[in-house]
Amino acid sequence: xxxxxxxxxxxxxxxxxxxxxxxxxxxxxxxxxxxxxxxxxxxxxxxxxxxxxxxxxxxxxxxxxxxxxxxxxxxxxxxxxxxxxxxxxxxxxxxxxxxxxxxxxxxxxxxxxxxxxxxxxxxxxxxxxxxxxxxxxxxxxxxxxxxxxxxxxxxxxxxxxxxxxxxxxxxxxxxxxxxxxxxxxxxxxxxxxxxxxxxxxxxxxxxxxxxxxxxxxxxxxxxxxxxxxxxxxxxxxxxxxxxxxxxxxxxxxxxxxxxxxxxxxxxxxxxxxxxxxxxxxxxxxxxxxxxxxxxxxxxxxxxxxxxxxxxxxxxxxxxxxxxxxxxxxxxxxxxxxxxxxxxxxxxxxxxxxxxxxxxxxxxxxxxxxxxxxxxxxxxxxxxxx
Amino acid sequence: xxxxxxxxxxxxxxxxxxxxxxxxxxxxxxxxxxxxxxxxxxxxxxxxxxxxxxxxxxxxxxxxxxxxxxxxxxxxxxxxxxxxxxxxxxxxxxxxxxxxxxxxxxxxxxxxxxxxxxxxxxxxxxxxxxxxxxxxxxxxxxxxxxxxxxxxxxxxxxxxxxxxxxxxxxxxxxxxxxxxxxxxxxxxxxxxxxxxxxxxxxxxxxxxxxxxxxxxxxxxxxxxxxxxxxxxxxxxxxxxxxxxxxxxxxxxxxxxx
Numbered sequence: 297x298x299x300x301x302x303x304x305x306x307x308x309x310x311x312x313x314x315x316x317x318x319x320x321x322x323x324x325x326x327x328x329x330x331x332x333x334x335x336x337x338x339x340x341x342x343x344x345x346x347x348x349x350x351x352x353x354x355x356x357x358x359x360x361x362x363x364x365x366x367x368x369x370x371x372x373x374x375x376x377x378x379x380x381x382x383x384x385x386x387x388x389x390x391x392x393x394x395x396x397x398x399x400x401x402x403x404x405x406x407x408x409x410x411x412x413x414x415x416x417x418x419x420x421x422x423x424x425x426x427x428x429x430x431x432x433x434x435x436x437x438x439x440x441x442x443x444x445x446x447x448x449x450x451x452x453x454x455x456x457x458x459x460x461x462x463x464x465x466x467x468x469x470x471x472x473x474x475x476x477x478x479x480x481x482x483x484x485x486x487x488x489x490x491x492x493x494x495x496x497x498x499x500x501x502x503x504x505x506x507x508x509x510x511x512x513x514x515x516x517x518x519x520x521x522x523x524x525x526x527x528x529x530x531x532x533x534x535x536x537x538x539x540x541x542x543x544x545x546x547x548x549x550x551x552x553x554x555x556x557x558x559x560x561x562x563x564x565x566x567x568x569x570x571x572x573x574x575x576x577x578x579x580x581x582x583x584x585x586x587x588x589x590x591x592x593x594x595x596x597x598x599x600x601x602x603x604x605x606x607x608x609x610x611x612x613x614x615x616x617x618x619x620x621x622x623x624x625x626x627x628x629x630x631x632x633x634x635x636x637x638x639x640x641x642x643x644x645x646x647x648x649x650x651x652x653x654x655x656x657x658x659x660x661x662x663x664x665x666x667x668x669x670x671x672x673x674x675x676x677x678x679x680x681x
Numbered sequence: 682x683x684x685x686x687x688x689x690x691x692x693x694x695x696x697x698x699x700x701x702x703x704x705x706x707x708x709x710x711x712x713x714x715x716x717x718x719x720x721x722x723x724x725x726x727x728x729x730x731x732x733x734x735x736x737x738x739x740x741x742x743x744x745x746x747x748x749x750x751x752x753x754x755x756x757x758x759x760x761x762x763x764x765x766x767x768x769x770x771x772x773x774x775x776x777x778x779x780x781x782x783x784x785x786x787x788x789x790x791x792x793x794x795x796x797x798x799x800x801x802x803x804x805x806x807x808x809x810x811x812x813x814x815x816x817x818x819x820x821x822x823x824x825x826x827x828x829x830x831x832x833x834x835x836x837x838x839x840x841x842x843x844x845x846x847x848x849x850x851x852x853x854x855x856x857x858x859x860x861x862x863x864x865x866x867x868x869x870x871x872x873x874x875x876x877x878x879x880x881x882x883x884x885x886x887x888x889x890x891x892x893x894x895x896x897x898x899x900x901x902x903x904x905x906x907x908x909x910x911x912x913x914x915x916x917x918x919x920x921x922x923x924x925x926x927x928x929x930x931x932x933x934x935x936x937x938x
Contacts (some may be wrong), residue, residue: 376891376892377840377841377888378893380887380888380891380892381891556785556786560783560784560785560786561756561783561784561785562785563783563785564785601786603785603786603788616740641750674729676728676729677726677728677729678728678754679727679728679753679754679767681755681760681764
């Protein structure tokens with residue numbers, strides 16, 4: 297195997313922006329020693345009206361786990377205050393699963409022997425039409441991270457088709473330059489999600505062995521480039537379980553916090569994924585991030601950034617998802633498939649899935665379960681201007 | 682004959698002085714606002730109404746209730762104008778509540794862009810009700826820009842913190858001839874009552890009712906509080922004695938006749 301490249305060095309063509317946010321986040325994360333926090337710190341954090349970064353550290357510490365119920369009460373209060381009882385629905389659409397990266401935990405990685413597929417314009421339209429017929433008005437377009445198989449123009453065409461069928465289009469694709477984000481915004485997309493996976497750059501290097509994704513700082517600054525490109529909102533996530541989840545969750549929150557301070561109008565959102573088994577490797581699991589720890593992270597995000605959106609992944613079981621909406625999460629996916637070309641009834645899936653999902657319910661089932669919890673399913677809260 | 686106490690906005694007459702915000706809506710809330718709080722005007726986020734699907738908020742709003750579409754989602758005057766035009770195209774009428782917000786944490790209105798938006802919309806014939814941070818100079822500019830009412834915030838939206846900006850709202854009430862409608866931050870009926878006693882023309886609330894334990898009961902409580910406050914204002918509040926009695930040796934006691 298070739299010698300591994302320097303993961304902190306930009307590759308040719310990668311835009312460099314002027315920003316100190318990464319250095320600040322990494323420095324603060326390295327200094328964060330969660331074992332120092334006591335239950336008294338947690339109680340103090342919960343008594344503060346406005347949660348400071350220091351309070352956020354306490355809420356993510358092991359000392360906070362015995363106070364999970366109080367955290368949940370506070371989180372629910374904040375969620376209701378900022379979102380009422382609205383719960384937003386969306387579905388992801390995977391349009392291509394070709395990937396040039398070797399990320400050892402991901403089902404799409406370029407060395408994993410799976411069926412690869414890329415929908416053409418007609419295929420995308422068929423899928424989107426089928427999804428729109430379920431009543432959904434928000435779509436999240438995803439691709440594997442391959443500029444070759446799914447270039448910016450191709451993604452742009454998908455956004456234009458999406459505009460015909462949906463009120464809101466988000467993107468979860470490989471990081472790109474701000475002019476490319478601007479182009480995709482003009483094509484109709486307005487939200488960009490990038491998972492940093494882990495904020496521990498040494499660990500990151502061992503997990504992302506090859507490809508563009510290997511470049512840690514270029515990925516880190518993706519959200520900022522997206523905002524510079526005119527996107528309305530950006531979403532953040534660490535894939536919990538890859539490294540020290542408390543530090544990763546802290547860095548995720550700080551990343552969002554500092555970016556919102558720099559761009560006060562930006563709409564901020566979190567995702568809270570845990571590791572899941574993939575095709576050809578059913579041993580992958582979220583390690584020490586059990587449901588209580590996951591809920592702790594979600595509540596801490598909510599209390600720290602009460603106005604931020606939060607998506608609950610289909611990686612989690614239905615019972616967990618149903619209880620965290622309205623408590624901390626504000627957005628839930630429904631009718632999910634992480635494979636390629638599987639939304640049209642009677643058609644066979646063309647490409648394999650990225651990971652196993654744990655909640656197979658369709659849109660109507662999720663819609664009804666939201667109503668049953670006394671919450672209001674909302675298909676759209678957005679106007680493209 | 683006794684003169685009817687009505688609220689006039691842009692040539693339209695309202696007998697209710699409670700306006701329901703709809704940022705955090707559900708069917709029960711809208712029903713309670715109309716039936717229990719007597720709301721005749723309901724705001725409507727156009728970005729929420731702009732939907733053909735199964736959960737269109739407009740289906741829940743009874744006839745006879747005036748829609749007050751807002752421009753939430755707009756970050757500058759031009760975006761607000763585009764949303765207002767879209768609202769008119771969708772048949773939401775001529776009322777528009779200007780909301781221009783460039784801060785996602787506090788959702789504080791951008792007064793500068795709000796003045797610009799008000800002027801643009803008034804020129805196009807909208808009945809413009811701008812949401813603003815209570816500042817007298819800005820309020821005067823909004824009057825000149827063609828606003829039909831002024832909507833100062835009492836406290837950060839959704840905070841339920843009450844009349845944090847009371848002194849500044851009072852200045853607007855005293856100096857501006859348009860209806861002053863307190864928007865955002867009202868957390869309990871007593872605060873709504875207090876605002877009405879000050880002479881504001883109407884109160885808007887959403888979170889306070891939406892997050893109450895019993896939504897219809899809280900809606901009814903707001904109705905009574907607003908009516909009581911209005912009645913007190915019309916009656917003319919009695920003089921409030923300063924703390925402590927008059928000094929036994931007045932400072933001016935040395936003066937000779």
